[in-house]
Amino acid sequence: MRSDYAYAGHETGKGMNTKSNIQAETIRKAAKRISPFINRTPILTSQTIDRLFNTSLFLKCENFQKVGAFKARGATNAVLSLNTEELFNGVATHSSGNHAQALSWASSLVNASAHIVMPSNSSRIKVNAVKDYGGIITFCKPTLESRETTLAEVIRQTGAIEIHPYNNEQIIAGQATATLELIEDVDELDIVIAPVGGGGLLSGTALSVHYFHPSAIVIAAEPDQANDAFLSFSGKKFIPSINPQTIADGLRTSLGSLTYPIILEHVHSVVTVSESSITEAMRFIWERMKIIIEPSSAVPFAAIMEGKIDVAGKKTGIIISGGNVDLEDLPWLKHE
Amino acid sequence: MRSDYAYAGHETGKGMNTKSNIQAETIRKAAKRISPFINRTPILTSQTIDRLFNTSLFLKCENFQKVGAFKARGATNAVLSLNTEELFNGVATHSSGNHAQALSWASSLVNASAHIVMPSNSSRIKVNAVKDYGGIITFCKPTLESRETTLAEVIRQTGAIEIHPYNNEQIIAGQATATLELIEDVDELDIVIAPVGGGGLLSGTALSVHYFHPSAIVIAAEPDQANDAFLSFSGKKFIPSINPQTIADGLRTSLGSLTYPIILEHVHSVVTVSESSITEAMRFIWERMKIIIEPSSAVPFAAIMEGKIDVAGKKTGIIISGGNVDLEDLPWLKHE
Numbered sequence: 001m002r003s004d005y006a007y008a009g010h011e012t013g014k015g016m017n018t019k020s021n022i023q024a025e026t027i028r029k030a031a032k033r034i035s036p037f038i039n040r041t042p043i044l045t046s047q048t049i050d051r052l053f054n055t056s057l058f059l060k061c062e063n064f065q066k067v068g069a070f071k072a073r074g075a076t077n078a079v080l081s082l083n084t085e086e087l088f089n090g091v092a093t094h095s096s097g098n099h100a101q102a103l104s105w106a107s108s109l110v111n112a113s114a115h116i117v118m119p120s121n122s123s124r125i126k127v128n129a130v131k132d133y134g135g136i137i138t139f140c141k142p143t144l145e146s147r148e149t150t151l152a153e154v155i156r157q158t159g160a161i162e163i164h165p166y167n168n169e170q171i172i173a174g175q176a177t178a179t180l181e182l183i184e185d186v187d188e189l190d191i192v193i194a195p196v197g198g199g200g201l202l203s204g205t206a207l208s209v210h211y212f213h214p215s216a217i218v219i220a221a222e223p224d225q226a227n228d229a230f231l232s233f234s235g236k237k238f239i240p241s242i243n244p245q246t247i248a249d250g251l252r253t254s255l256g257s258l259t260y261p262i263i264l265e266h267v268h269s270v271v272t273v274s275e276s277s278i279t280e281a282m283r284f285i286w287e288r289m290k291i292i293i294e295p296s297s298a299v300p301f302a303a304i305m306e307g308k309i310d311v312a313g314k315k316t317g318i319i320i321s322g323g324n325v326d327l328e329d330l331p332w333l334k335h336e
Numbered sequence: 337m338r339s340d341y342a343y344a345g346h347e348t349g350k351g352m353n354t355k356s357n358i359q360a361e362t363i364r365k366a367a368k369r370i371s372p373f374i375n376r377t378p379i380l381t382s383q384t385i386d387r388l389f390n391t392s393l394f395l396k397c398e399n400f401q402k403v404g405a406f407k408a409r410g411a412t413n414a415v416l417s418l419n420t421e422e423l424f425n426g427v428a429t430h431s432s433g434n435h436a437q438a439l440s441w442a443s444s445l446v447n448a449s450a451h452i453v454m455p456s457n458s459s460r461i462k463v464n465a466v467k468d469y470g471g472i473i474t475f476c477k478p479t480l481e482s483r484e485t486t487l488a489e490v491i492r493q494t495g496a497i498e499i500h501p502y503n504n505e506q507i508i509a510g511q512a513t514a515t516l517e518l519i520e521d522v523d524e525l526d527i528v529i530a531p532v533g534g535g536g537l538l539s540g541t542a543l544s545v546h547y548f549h550p551s552a553i554v555i556a557a558e559p560d561q562a563n564d565a566f567l568s569f570s571g572k573k574f575i576p577s578i579n580p581q582t583i584a585d586g587l588r589t590s591l592g593s594l595t596y597p598i599i600l601e602h603v604h605s606v607v608t609v610s611e612s613s614i615t616e617a618m619r620f621i622w623e624r625m626k627i628i629i630e631p632s633s634a635v636p637f638a639a640i641m642e643g644k645i646d647v648a649g650k651k652t653g654i655i656i657s658g659g660n661v662d663l664e665d666l667p668w669l670k671h672e
Contacts, residue, residue, distance in 0.1 A: 042378060044400075063626045064380075283663060290399040290628040290659035323626035327619060327668065 020203075020262055022173050024211035027204075030173040031180055034076040037109055039065050041178070043185050043317075046289050053304060055311040058189070060182045063293050063323025067133070069250075070178050070201055070321050071102035071165075077174030078163045079106040087112040089159035094140070094147040096122045097250060098322055099165035104135030115160045117151045119143075125326055166200030167256030176204030182317045183213045190314040193300035195321055196220040196229045196270065197251035199259030205319060206266035216317075217268035221303040223248045224272045229255055233263060233270045247331050248278055250296035250321065271309060277302035279331040292323045295331065356539075356598055358509050360547035363540075366509040367516055370412040373445055375401050377514070379521050379653075382625050389640060391647040394525070395621075396518045399629050399659025403469070405586075406514050406537055406657050407438035407501075413510030414499045415442040423448040425495035430476070430483040432458045433586060434658055435501035440471030451496050453487045455479075461662055502536030503592030512540030518653045519549045526650040529636035531657055532556040532565045532606065533587035535595030541655060542602035552653075553604035557639040559584045560608045565591055569599060569606040583667050584614055586632035586657065607645060613638035615667040628659045631667065 044059045062070035079091060090113030093103050100116045107114035116135040118127060119142035130137055140150035155162060164171065178201075179192060192209055196202040206218045222229050226244035232255055241254040255263065273281075282298035284305070285291065297320045303309045304316075380395045398406035415427060426449030429439055436452045443450035452471040454463060455478035466473055476486035491498060500507065514537075515528060530541040542554045558565050562580035568591055577590040591599065609617075618634035620641070621627065633656045639645045640652075 068626060286628055286663060290404060292622055292626040292628060327622060327666070330663070330666075332663065333669070 020169065020172075020258055022169050022176070022207055022262075026169070026173045027176045027180055027208060027211065030073075030077040030170070031177040033080050034073055034174060034177065037066070037076050037106075038072055040181060041065050043182065044289060044291065048288055053311060054313065055304075056315045057304075057311070058182065058186045058315070058317045059289070059320050060178055060317060061291065061320050062178055063291060063297065063320050065322070067098065067101045067105050067129075068322055068324040069098040069102065069294075070175055070319065071098040072105060073177050074166075074168075074171035074174035074200060074204075075099065075102035075106040075163065076109065077177075078168060078170040079103070079110060079112065081170045082161065086161055089113070089161070090115055091163045092151060092155050092158065092160035093117070093163050093165060094151045095165055096126055098324060100126070100135060101129045101133055103163055104130050104133035108134040113158070113160065115154050115158055117147055117154060119147065123326065164256070166198035166253070167258045169258065171200050172204045172207070172258065172262070174204070175201045176208040178319055179205045179208035179317075180212060182319070183208060186315065186317060188315055189213060189216045189317045191217055191219060191309070191311065191316040192319070193219045193221055193303065193309065193316065194319040195248070195251055195296050195299040196222050196255075196263070197226075197296065198253040199229065199255045199263055201319060201321060202229075202267065203259040203262035206262055210266045218266065219303075219309055220263070220267055220270040221300040221309075222270060222272050223251055223278060223299060224274050226251050227272045229263070230270045230272050232260060233267065236264065246278070247275060248296040248299055250294065251299065271303045273299055273302040273306050273308065277306050281305050283332050291320075292325055293320050294322045294325050297321045297323070356505065356508075356594055358505050358512070358543055358598075362505070362509045363512045363516055363544060363547065366409075366413040366506070367513040369416050370409055370510060370513065373402070373412050373442075374408055376517060377401055379518065380625060380627065384624055389647060390649065391640075392651045393640075393647070394518065394522045394651070394653045395625070395656050396514055396653060397627065397656050398514055399627060399633065399656050401658070403434065403437045403441050404658050404660040405434040405438065405630075406511055406655065407434040408441060409513050410502075410504075410507035410510030410536060410540075411435065411438035411442040411499065412445065413513075414504060414506040415439070415446060415448065417506045418497065422497055425449070425497070426451055427499045428487060428491050428494065428496035429453070429499050429501060430487045431501055432462055434660060436462070436471060437465045437469055439499055440466050440469035444470040449494070449496065451490050451494055453483055453490060455483060459662065500592070502534035502589070503594045505594065507536050508540045508543070508594065508598070510540070511537045512544045514655055515541045515544035515653075516548060518655070519544060522651065522653060524651055525549060525552045525653045527553055527555060527645070527647065528653040528655070529555045529557055529639065529645065530655040531584070531587055531632050531635040532558050532591075532599070533562075533632065534589040535565065535591045535599055537655060537657060538565075538603065539595040539598035542598055546602045554602060555639075555645055556599070556603055556606040557636040557645075558606060558608050559587055559614060559635060560610050562587050563608045565599070566606045566608050568596060569603065572600065582614070583611060584632040584635055586630065587635065607639045609635055609638040609642050609644065613642050617641050619668050627656075628661060629656050630658050630661050633657045633659070
């Protein structure tokens with residue numbers, strides 16, 4: 001067990017190793033495996049935005065993905081990679097976010113049980129979404145320790161297989177398929193930008209660019225208030241994320257033992273943005289492009305708005321990670 | 337001059353006649369004329385919604401159209417139908433809504449002036465949008481009388497040509513192209529639903545179905561609180577819209593002398609929905625489909641949610657008319 005890598009900045013070590021076996025073929029197989037179940041999401045462009053920023057942006061819209069986020073890709077790939085015997089006792093995770101919904105949904109595709117440990121203070125919207133997708137919820141105290149001990153107990157009782165939200169090769173390979181599609185659909189991209197939390201999406205993005213379109217660079221965008229990936233990347237020493245305060249709730253977790261080395265090797269740079277930029281970028285995309293994206297998805301565009309990424313004259317792909325937003329609680333209405 | 341037909345329920349008579357010359361070829365020519373400038377908008381579907389309502393819905397997403405609404409089609413067609421001499425003094429209209437933006441934008445394509453009369457209480461967002469598109473604004477008092485006398489004065493001074501927001505054949509032919517695209521992209525539709533305000537979109541929709549896919553029926557959806565089209569249609573006698581109170585701000589106007597006869601002849605039925613249904617439908621589409629639609633665009637889906645349109649087992653197209661929403665002022669946050 002290593003104490004450097006964790007979900008949410010604490011040690012778990014469970015099922016982690018530091019050697020990635022994800023090859024181009026792993027990603028291609030994942031794409032084929034999940035294609036009957038997931039959406040090939042549209043790629044949207046805006047002439048107005050391109051003119052304002054003197055660039056060509058291509059938004060890979062995973063907000064239109066099943067369960068409203070790219071997480072459906074990895075979860076489906078992870079579940080479908082298990083055989084009938086392995087699936088017999090179901091799968092398990094602790095999550096209060098999109099992974100919980102994605103794993104519940106993916107398990108329902110093969111009639112497997114999904115055991116989801118959720119903190120007791122999870123929003124009713126998220127709890128209901130997991131229930132709607134057929135997840136079996138066990139509530140725990142809202143601490144990481146309680147989440148982990150409860151998950152361990154659920155696994156002991158059920159024999160379910162843990163599916164980590166990002167530190168899992170089949171999860172990473174599944175998330176990589178979004179960028180594979182982007183590369184297939186848009187020629188000659190110069191830059192691909194993805195947000196970074198635990199690094200499942202980012203490492204998958206980096207691997208797909210590395211294998212399928214190596215002339216492009218991959219840039220990660222992260223909130224200033226959760227800049228552990230920036231620090232880990234620039235200092236080349238793993239720094240965990242400790243109690244970060246950002247509205248980009250998908251980006252609060254620490255990197256994992258599988259995702260961090262991939263990111264170190266294949267990502268060009270990590271840039272950070274302010275909270276106000278995230279809100280501004282989110283609202284700008286809603287107003288100009290008429291699509292609903294969640295705060296985490298606005299982080300790459302916030303980096304462009306802040307001038308942190310030079311996109312002038314370039315073809316830039318952005319992974320819009322999801323669109324699950326509480327419509328009662330919009331960040332630009334907070335200060336009124 | 338006739339006193340039965342008007343913008344906003346009062347007489348204007350200007351440039352109106354009751355005989356439509358809009359043929360299939362008129363619509364095809366409009367489609368060709370505007371195609372270099374407008375977006376061929378995507379058609380979105382949702383397996384979740386289809387399962388819930390036991391139907392197949394196809395949303396023609398004019399919220400992704402230029403200026404955020406189908407109005408770009410008609411305005412572009414109307415402006416491009418004028419010759420250089422006619423455009424020399426520009427075009428003019430009074431509008432506080434999407435037509436003002438659309439006409440300003442369309443005029444800018446050919447470097448023509450767009451003179452827009454707007455009531456002094458128009459929202460800053462709308463005023464700024466018209467300015468951004470290059471419209472020349474003349475403010476007037478917030479009464480229809482002031483709008484009309486001010487417009488007449490602007491036209492007298494400038495020699496601009498009035499482009500009525502819906503009671504104009506080139507406008508109707510332009511709006512009809514949305515449904516032409518829908519019919520080209522989705523085979524064997526059974527029903528097409530459009531919202532109805534002045535009837536430009538609805539009459540265009542009805543003509544396209546009549547000419548290009550006559551086996552389908554066209555159903556109009558309207559707010560209970562602005563049910564003049566329902567009354568005019570069912571009673572076969574024109575009833576104006578008088579000071580309607582609905583959040584569907586695009587649907588407050590009366591039918592026109594050109595649009596009403598087309599609707600009487602080619603529309604199957606008109607159904608009405610409550611204000612609460614409009615809000616619920618709008619929010620449902622935002623949450624489930626991750627797209628931003630304005631209240632007027634939610635009216636057809638509200639009719640399905642209310643059970644007013646039997647879509648079970650049928651292929652149903654819905655024209656999502658636009659996505660211009662004040663994000664500070666969402667209807668589901670009004671009662672908190």
